[in-house]
Amino acid sequence: MKALIVINAFYTSQASAHQCRRMKEELEKRGVESEVLAFSRPWDCQKIPKADFAVFFDKDVAFCMALEKAGIKVFNGSEGTENADDKIKTAVILSSLGLPMPKTLASPKRYVYEKDNSVYDYLIEELGLPLVVKKARSSLGMGVYLAKTRAELIELDEETGAEEKLFQSYEEGSKGESYRVIVVGGKAVASMRLKSENDFRSNAHNGGIAEKAILSKEYLSLAEKAAEGLKLDYCGVDLFCDQPSIIEVNGNAYFENAERVSGINIAGVYAEYILEKIRR
Ligand SMILES: Nc1ncnc2c1ncn2[C@@H]1O[C@H](COP(=O)(O)OP(=O)(O)O)[C@@H](O)[C@H]1O
Ligand SMILES: [Mg+2]
Numbered sequence: 308m309k310a311l312i313v314i315n316a317f318y319t320s321q322a323s324a325h326q327c328r329r330m331k332e333e334l335e336k337r338g339v340e341s342e343v344l345a346f347s348r349p350w351d352c353q354k355i356p357k358a359d360f361a362v363f364f365d366k367d368v369a370f371c372m373a374l375e376k377a378g379i380k381v382f383n384g385s386e387g388t389e390n391a392d393d394k395i396k397t398a399v400i401l402s403s404l405g406l407p408m409p410k411t412l413a414s415p416k417r418y419v420y421e422k423d424n425s426v427y428d429y430l431i432e433e434l435g436l437p438l439v440v441k442k443a444r445s446s447l448g449m450g451v452y453l454a455k456t457r458a459e460l461i462e463l464d465e466e467t468g469a470e471e472k473l474f475q476s477y478e479e480g481s482k483g484e485s486y487r488v489i490v491v492g493g494k495a496v497a498s499m500r501l502k503s504e505n506d507f508r509s510n511a512h513n514g515g516i517a518e519k520a521i522l523s524k525e526y527l528s529l530a531e532k533a534a535e536g537l538k539l540d541y542c543g544v545d546l547f548c549d550q551p552s553i554i555e556v557n558g559n560a561y562f563e564n565a566e567r568v569s570g571i572n573i574a575g576v577y578a579e580y581i582l583e584k585i586r587r
Contacts, residue, residue: 308339311361316345322561329574366392387539391558395443404536407552410476420469434476443471448510480549485509488530488544489565492580495527497569517564525551
């Protein structure tokens, strides 16, 4: 049996390298050889690599789809990868399931940015101030901003321009803090808390420190429902600490911190899940 581990060639963080190495190791322990694929140059749509399955640690939905079309079972598949990568689609699915999340207004799709001053009054009326502005496809907290005033909201809207984005109520009670629940095959397998002392965003990238966390059933079940709704075999669900409500779902959550603070062999659990699915 041959596996592919697909990673993003442009994400060269230590967390990404760890993810890849650990997955390879756990597959090997179970007798499966794997090859790591990381494209830094254009890939050939008519020449798709061969494998029995692929572990997809990337957000390149088109390549994920190409693997599926070539008959390869991919974990996560393209549908789940897309649902999680686009924060607007995530919000649509979570709301359709009635799962708790901040009030969210999505920007309509457009190709050219045109400023409309009446929109700002509408957003402030609906969401209050401060409010959160988020790029629809972003991660590591890099596309998440806090608008404290109308002037800041206008500035952020102009800066993000025609890019797809969403506007959210600011949940201040969980400032700089969040829980992360890792879900594999619909089951919550590990949890942690992230806390940043100097930023409203709890991401490790913004100084968020990972700590062990034991979460109530309510939180774990919420994370499991989100993973199932988004059709993800593997993910990290972010939740507010002061209320069981979902911040976002990461289809390609790095598990280095979660493995370290929880002591759970996440790569091993994921490898077991994948092999069971493949052998069935
Ligand atoms: N609506 C919100 N209210 C308060 N804090 C938020 C809100 N949305 C996001 N955050 C904070 O910002 C961080 C990054 O936002 P998130 O939606 O997870 O995007 P990213 O994909 O960049 O991690 C979250 O972990 C949380 O700490
Ligand atoms: Mg996040």
